[in-house]
Amino acid sequence: MDRCRHASAIINGDSTSPTLVVIGGTRRNELVTECLLFDSITTGQYSCRKIPLPESVTGRYSHSLTAVTMSPHCVWLVIVGGDEEIRWKDVGGGKEVARSIPITDTNRLIMIIELVYSEAGEWIVQSVLDGNYLTSKNYQEKYQSYSKTRTWWMDQLIEYPTEREMKLQRYIQSLHEDLQVAHESKVSLQEALVDANKQVKGDDSNDFISSVLEEMRQEQEKLNQIITG
Structure with missing residues (x-):
């Protein structure tokens, strides 16, 4: 052969x-x-x-x-x-x-x-x-x-998607968009935290700014739960 x-x-x-x-x-x-x-x-x-x-x-x-x-x-x-x-x-x-x-x-x-x-x-x-x-x-x-x-x-x-499958695809796409927004918000929040830490560095008596930082940290934790959850 x-x-x-x-x-x-x-x-x-x-x-x-x-x-x-x-x-x-x-x-x-x-x-x-x-x-x-x-x-x-x-x-x-x-x-x-x-x-x-x-x-x-x-x-x-x-x-x-x-x-x-x-x-x-x-x-x-x-x-x-x-x-x-x-x-x-x-x-x-x-x-x-x-x-x-x-x-x-x-x-x-x-x-x-x-x-x-x-x-x-x-x-x-x-x-x-x-x-x-x-x-x-x-x-x-x-x-x-x-x-x-x-x-x-x-x-x-050819297997055409059913109406239920199309709805599921749209829902998944929506989740991806929400996660993208959450990720962008997380990046912006991290930048704000860095700036705030620079402003209060060495000044532990500034209770107002410290409370703001604490709120921002809590918001970041919520965003982390959305992204990783």
């Missing part, structure tokens, strides 16, 4: 464990024209199997691949670009360098593999869509149908 310059993606559906898909690549400067599926990759007990795909899909390397979940039981693998051939060029001195030949066939530049999750509990290929099909009316109708299903399905996954 050693290879390089391949493309991979994770697919997942409703009630299925994540599956890794690997398409194409090279091995010792030769194309690897196969597609592998690694099931249950998060359990440590994964299995690997090949799925049949035409060489127009797998016969490439240095390409990109992404998985788009269209429904809980359908995934589209979108494969784009890449190189299709390795040619060797003589550069003199008995040396050759590998040269990559990019895919230029418009039917192969962008392709879609439609996978569906079967009743047997495995992903299988439903269809392979090439560039010609992607510009057809049939594709537009197929996409619109899936798009509506996908929008509905994604909406079911």
Whole structure:
């Protein structure tokens, strides 16, 4: 299974464990024209199997691949670009360098593999869509149908807050604001205490200022209880 310059993606559906898909690549400067599926990759007990795909899909390397979940039981693998051939060029001195030949066939530049999750509990290929099909009316109708299903399905996954939860969020926000005000008041009170202490320093007979300081200290204790309580 050693290879390089391949493309991979994770697919997942409703009630299925994540599956890794690997398409194409090279091995010792030769194309690897196969597609592998690694099931249950998060359990440590994964299995690997090949799925049949035409060489127009797998016969490439240095390409990109992404998985788009269209429904809980359908995934589209979108494969784009890449190189299709390795040619060797003589550069003199008995040396050759590998040269990559990019895919230029418009039917192969962008392709879609439609996978569906079967009743047997495995992903299988439903269809392979090439560039010609992607510009057809049939594709537009197929996409619109899936798009509506996908929008509905994604909406079911979103948990909108209830009225009670929204009220609780507003109450928590209000508490945060009160605590912020209390914190700012505490800072101002501390500054006032410092100034007052400077004024009465060395004059213990000033009962009036001492009583004011005592009241300010009590207010500070109340604020501390609000902040820490």
